[in-house]
Amino acid sequence: xxxxxxxxxxxxxxxxxxxxxxxxxxxxxxxxxxxxxxxxxxxxxxxxxxxxxxxxxxxxxxxxxxxxxxxxxxxxxxxxxxxxxxxxxxxxxxxxxxxxxxxxxxxxxxxxxxxxxxxxxxxxxxxxxxxxxxxxxxxxxxxxxxxxxxxxxxxxxxxxxxxxxxxxxxxxxxx
Numbered sequence: 376x377x378x379x380x381x382x383x384x385x386x387x388x389x390x391x392x393x394x395x396x397x398x399x400x401x402x403x404x405x406x407x408x409x410x411x412x413x414x415x416x417x418x419x420x421x422x423x424x425x426x427x428x429x430x431x432x433x434x435x436x437x438x439x440x441x442x443x444x445x446x447x448x449x450x451x452x453x454x455x456x457x458x459x460x461x462x463x464x465x466x467x468x469x470x471x472x473x474x475x476x477x478x479x480x481x482x483x484x485x486x487x488x489x490x491x492x493x494x495x496x497x498x499x500x501x502x503x504x505x506x507x508x509x510x511x512x513x514x515x516x517x518x519x520x521x522x523x524x525x526x527x528x529x530x531x532x533x534x535x536x537x538x539x540x541x542x543x544x545x546x547x548x549x550x
Contacts, residue, residue, distance in 0.1 A: 381418075385423075399435050399546070401459070404416075405437075406438070408440065413444075420448070433458065433459055436458050438461075459478070459480075460480050462481065463482060470499075471500070482505065502541075507519045507523060
């Protein structure tokens with residue numbers, strides 16, 4: 376985020392989101408480990424949320440160490456528009472707090488680490504609120520799906536059907 380280009384970039388995003396082939400805004404959010412001041416991160420994030428509301432499209436969220444802030448923002452915004460939490464690696468309690476606020480949780484590489492919060496949480500949450508990703512880790516998406524199906528003791532086909540339904544519901548699209 377650079378202050379001098381915020382308005383220009385927001386305008387570009389607004390114009391792009393008006394097009395049918397743009398499905399979501401993101402990745403956007405807040406990260407306590409970057410040098411950009413938190414207030415500036417929040418300002419841009421809130422502008423992205425407004426565009427999301429305007430076009431009724433989900434937001435894909437990057438959040439590091441600021442889940443309380445994220446939940447506070449969510450409680451003050453339109454919960455009817457889904458949020459997808461990218462690379463979720465939090466507790467079951469946090470997962471449930473986000474899910475009840477119309478959020479989906481996206482999992483990837485951390486499912487291969489049995490001692491990770493993501494692994495433990497993934498075993499317990501409703502699959503109707505899940506997506507998968509690779510985030511350029513070198514792990515193929517099919518391997519993430521295979522691992523997830525093993526963790527949840529589901530056939531790969533059953534898991535794929537659940538994710539297709541999640542996509543349809545979250546993005547309001549038929550595939």
